Amino acid sequence: MKFIKKIKPEIWGILFLCLVFLLISKNVYYITLFVFCGIYIIAVSGLDVLFGYSGQISLGHAMFYATGAYTSSLLALQGVPVWIGIFAGIAVSILLAAVVAIPASKLVHQFLALLTIAVGNMVYVFLSKAKVTGAMTGVKNIPDLSIFGIMLDTKLKFGIFMLVMIVLFLFIKSRIINSSTGRALMAIREDVVAADGIGINVRKYKILAFIISAVFTSFAGSMYAHFVGYVSPDGFTGTQSILLLTMLLFGGAGNMVGPICGAVVITIMNETLQGFSTYKTLIYGIVILLAILFMPRGVFGLVQDIIRKIKSSFGRPVKKNAEN
Amino acid sequence: MLKIDHVTMQFGGLTAIDDVSFEVNDGTIFGLIGPNGAGKTTMFNIVSGVYKPVNGKIYLQDQDITGLKPYQICSKGIARTYQNINLFRTLTVLQNVQIGCHKNLKSNLWTNLIRTPAQRREEKELVEECMKLLEFVGLSEKADYMSTNLAYGEQRHLEIARALASRPKLLLLDEPAAGMNTTEKKELAELIRKINDMGITILLVEHDMKLVMNVTGEISVLDFGRKIAQGTPDEIQANPEVIEAYLGGGVNGN
Amino acid sequence: MVLSLIISALVIGSVYGLIALGYSLIYSASGLMTFCQGELLMFGAFIGLTFYRYLAWPFWIALLVSMLIMFILGMLIERLLIRTILSKHAQTIYVVLATIALGIVLKNAAQHLWGTTAVQFPTIFGVDFINVMGTNVQPEAFVCIFLSIVVMVVIHLFMNKMKFGTSMRAAAMNPLAARSVGINVGLTTGVTWGLSASLAGLAGILLGPVQGVSIMMSTTIGTKAFAAAVVGGYGNMYGAILGGVIIGFVETFGAAYVTSSYKDFITYGILALFMIFMPRGILKGDVYES
Numbered sequence: 001m002k003f004i005k006k007i008k009p010e011i012w013g014i015l016f017l018c019l020v021f022l023l024i025s026k027n028v029y030y031i032t033l034f035v036f037c038g039i040y041i042i043a044v045s046g047l048d049v050l051f052g053y054s055g056q057i058s059l060g061h062a063m064f065y066a067t068g069a070y071t072s073s074l075l076a077l078q079g080v081p082v083w084i085g086i087f088a089g090i091a092v093s094i095l096l097a098a099v100v101a102i103p104a105s106k107l108v109h110q111f112l113a114l115l116t117i118a119v120g121n122m123v124y125v126f127l128s129k130a131k132v133t134g135a136m137t138g139v140k141n142i143p144d145l146s147i148f149g150i151m152l153d154t155k156l157k158f159g160i161f162m163l164v165m166i167v168l169f170l171f172i173k174s175r176i177i178n179s180s181t182g183r184a185l186m187a188i189r190e191d192v193v194a195a196d197g198i199g200i201n202v203r204k205y206k207i208l209a210f211i212i213s214a215v216f217t218s219f220a221g222s223m224y225a226h227f228v229g230y231v232s233p234d235g236f237t238g239t240q241s242i243l244l245l246t247m248l249l250f251g252g253a254g255n256m257v258g259p260i261c262g263a264v265v266i267t268i269m270n271e272t273l274q275g276f277s278t279y280k281t282l283i284y285g286i287v288i289l290l291a292i293l294f295m296p297r298g299v300f301g302l303v304q305d306i307i308r309k310i311k312s313s314f315g316r317p318v319k320k321n322a323e324n
Numbered sequence: 325m326l327k328i329d330h331v332t333m334q335f336g337g338l339t340a341i342d343d344v345s346f347e348v349n350d351g352t353i354f355g356l357i358g359p360n361g362a363g364k365t366t367m368f369n370i371v372s373g374v375y376k377p378v379n380g381k382i383y384l385q386d387q388d389i390t391g392l393k394p395y396q397i398c399s400k401g402i403a404r405t406y407q408n409i410n411l412f413r414t415l416t417v418l419q420n421v422q423i424g425c426h427k428n429l430k431s432n433l434w435t436n437l438i439r440t441p442a443q444r445r446e447e448k449e450l451v452e453e454c455m456k457l458l459e460f461v462g463l464s465e466k467a468d469y470m471s472t473n474l475a476y477g478e479q480r481h482l483e484i485a486r487a488l489a490s491r492p493k494l495l496l497l498d499e500p501a502a503g504m505n506t507t508e509k510k511e512l513a514e515l516i517r518k519i520n521d522m523g524i525t526i527l528l529v530e531h532d533m534k535l536v537m538n539v540t541g542e543i544s545v546l547d548f549g550r551k552i553a554q555g556t557p558d559e560i561q562a563n564p565e566v567i568e569a570y571l572g573g574g575v576n577g578n
Numbered sequence: 579m580v581l582s583l584i585i586s587a588l589v590i591g592s593v594y595g596l597i598a599l600g601y602s603l604i605y606s607a608s609g610l611m612t613f614c615q616g617e618l619l620m621f622g623a624f625i626g627l628t629f630y631r632y633l634a635w636p637f638w639i640a641l642l643v644s645m646l647i648m649f650i651l652g653m654l655i656e657r658l659l660i661r662t663i664l665s666k667h668a669q670t671i672y673v674v675l676a677t678i679a680l681g682i683v684l685k686n687a688a689q690h691l692w693g694t695t696a697v698q699f700p701t702i703f704g705v706d707f708i709n710v711m712g713t714n715v716q717p718e719a720f721v722c723i724f725l726s727i728v729v730m731v732v733i734h735l736f737m738n739k740m741k742f743g744t745s746m747r748a749a750a751m752n753p754l755a756a757r758s759v760g761i762n763v764g765l766t767t768g769v770t771w772g773l774s775a776s777l778a779g780l781a782g783i784l785l786g787p788v789q790g791v792s793i794m795m796s797t798t799i800g801t802k803a804f805a806a807a808v809v810g811g812y813g814n815m816y817g818a819i820l821g822g823v824i825i826g827f828v829e830t831f832g833a834a835y836v837t838s839s840y841k842d843f844i845t846y847g848i849l850a851l852f853m854i855f856m857p858r859g860i861l862k863g864d865v866y867e868s
Contacts, residue, residue, distance in 0.1 A: 172437065175436060175437050175439065176433070176436060176437065179431070179436035179443075179447070180422075180426060180429050180431055180436060180447075181432075181433050181436050182436075183415075183419060183422055183423050183426065184423065184426055186412065186414075186415055186419075186423075187412050187415075187423045187426075190411075190412035190413055190414060190415060191410045191411070191412055191413075193374070193394075193406075193410060194406065194410035194411070194412065195412075195423070196393070196394040196395050197372055197373075197374075197394045197395070197398060197403075197404055197406075197410075198395075198398055198403065198423060198424055198426065198427070198486065198487070198490055199395050199398035199399050199426055199427030199490055200395055200423070200426055200427070201395050202395065208433065254414075
């Protein structure tokens with residue numbers, strides 16, 4: 001297990017703190033907050049692979065969130081073990097991702113965005129009208145997840161499980177982006193023509209990016225379903241897709257830390273603003289506008305820029321490498 | 325190495341390339357020149373698969389590569405640089421070259437996830453090979469720099485290093501000297517010769533006549549999409565039709 | 579029955595057409611896509627409502643003033659938001675995201691200004707229904723269809739026969755060349771956005787008497803109008819109108835004869851299918867495919 005040695009001590013520190021936080025939290029509200037942060041960290045990291053790394057925009061990503069959530073819930077209610085249901089959800093999401101990605105690989109940005117909106121809306125209409133998904137009422141009494149025989153019936157147990165899953169998925173993302181696959185995706189993002197000319201099968205990688213990001217988001221959706229115990233179409237509207245994107249843009253796309261930052265900050269903001277539900281979407285809108293106008297690389301990019309300026313003002317030669 | 329066989333290219337009603345044929349022999353440096361708009365970059369785009377010719381065929385070592393997609397053509401052994409530098413801007417110098425070598429890698433998503441010993445070895449060797457290429461073009465000190473932070477001439481060198489990373493048999497250089505000063509052009513000529521010495525055939529589009537005459541062994545001249553002359557540098561320089569085309573058409577060259 | 583369906587189809591079709599026309603104008607003028615036309619429709623409808631119902635202005639004055647206000651709003655959007663983003667050399671996708679965000683802000687602003695309940699747009703003619711060939715039809719439906727046709731003809735003439743319109747088309751095809759012959763490209767782009775916003779507002783006011791005014795109108799209509807634009811050919815003015823009529827009919831008749839709850843599914847499905855198989859639409863808009 002060489003990779004365990006490679007994980008920086010700071011990260012172990014953070015993980016330890018998270019674990020302690022979970023264990024000592026008397027108020028389950030904090031654990032719930034943690035789990036939601038985790039769900040979004042995974043979902044947004046997935047979206048990052050698609051947008052931050054391969055440069056494809058998806059404004060309908062909630063559809064993968066939904067397929068994960070609904071598939072594992074419905075199967076679980078039929079008696080299927082939840083963890084199998086989660087994999088089934090991932091399989092359905094992969095299928096959906098392929099269906100969208102194959103034509104999408106031919107489309108330029110804005111038209112791709114439009115396609116994802118269209119399919120995302122189709123999924124929403126289906127979920128909100130079909131009897132099998134419970135139409136607007138949704139699916140209730142979703143069974144708890146049980147792993148290796150341990151039933152995750154308390155929020156604490158789920159929280160710890162979530163912590164492990166966050167680490168797992170971030171690890172997977174890190175492995176992908178720091179490899180030839182990751183480089184190929186970034187090449188496509190930077191210059192499709194040059195990438196094509198240098199031997200990268202652009203179509204294949206574009207589809208791959210979609211699929212990878214769908215897997216992440218689908219898993220996050222399943223987590224949501226089995227934690228909350230109840231899903232309804234409300235949670236999978238276009239607004240949810242925009243929320244995911246807001247988190248990504250705010251935190252910073254194209255790196256490991258940005259999505260985490262965006263997911264955590266906006267989830268917390270979301271929760272604390274519960275009382276102002278009418279202003280919630282307004283704030284999303286304003287946050288996106290601010291991010292686009294003033295922080296095109298998100299908070300993480302802003303922090304990087306500040307560090308760089310500080311370094312260069314101290315006369316240290318700044319190499320300006322890209323942080324990935 | 326490369327055979328262009330009666331290739332015609334049309335865009336809507338406009339004929340950009342009109343029944344052009346020429347052959348590039350193994351191991352040579354072949355020049356493609358002509359006034360602005362003659363169709364040189366279009367020719368490159370056809371060879372590298374960006375366009376499919378309306379008529380005619382392209383052969384690489386006797387294999388028909390007409391109509392193949394760019395990444396397929398690259399895997400057959402053709403690499404190119406671009407007129408407007410098409411570097412991967414937010415990536416580092418090293419990463420640009422690493423991507424150049426992508427098609428030669430055996431690892432895929434799964435081996436990248438699991439990091440098999442073979443994958444780790446491949447990545448390590450990749451870095452070594454890329455550093456050697458960077459040294460070859462004189463950029464090894466700046467491996468970690470973001471590619472946009474390089475000087476203009478260095479960016480062109482980087483593009484060449486990236487193309488070389490794909491281990492091509494044939495290298496297409498599209499106006500590599502554009503925007504360079506005299507010293508840089510001399511270095512470029514040296515570099516081109518060194519690449520050729522490694523056994524790589526080179527097809528060069530260039531406006532700088534001095535560079536072209538100096539470096540190439542054979543030249544083909546296009547004007548308004550038609551080939552008007554072919555021969556050694558000396559023959560071309562003395563060819564009255566060529567002189568006419570340049571003086572009558574756009575003014576360029578140094 | 580069929581007659582009332584046809585009229586409904588034409589009404590919603592002309593609304594889609596007007597919005598799609600806005601999309602195509604902006605796209606052919608600047609190569610950009612805007613995702614807030616639906617919200618502009620709603621905003622314009624509310625503004626018109628305010629003048630007509632709350633301030634009791636005559637309908638036509640309310641309409642024209644609203645359109646003017648929307649026009650100015652559109653120009654402001656272009657100048658303050660779009661130009662700023664473009665000047666940072668950001669990818670065009672950020673413009674898309676900005677317009678989406680702007681749409682959200684508009685929707686929320688409307689919510690706070692006018693509330694969330696749907697409001698009835700008073701009748702223009704004082705009669706609720708007139709009897710046409712045995713069916714009861716709202717006279718406003720005819721106003722909607724008629725005005726839409728008039729507007730489309732006017733725009734056609736403007737773009738093709740009048741000097742400013744030709745300048746706009748020139749600026750769209752080649753901004754640099756247009757500038758060098760003295761065309762104020764900033765102005766023409768601004769006018770394009772202003773015009774699109776104005777068309778959206780008009781569509782909202784025309785739809786008002788027929789379907790009421792609410793913030794719910796915004797996003798759905800905006801997205802469905804994309805179907806109209808794509809089907810007809812994105813970027814092609816006449817395609818927008820053609821697409822609008824097609825979608826209007828497919829949606830209305832589909833809801834009546836096939837399924838009414840999945841009505842939206844059909845429209846989005848058509849959009850998705852066209853994007854997959856025929857992204858350039860029927861009249862071959864200039865879709866910049868990769």
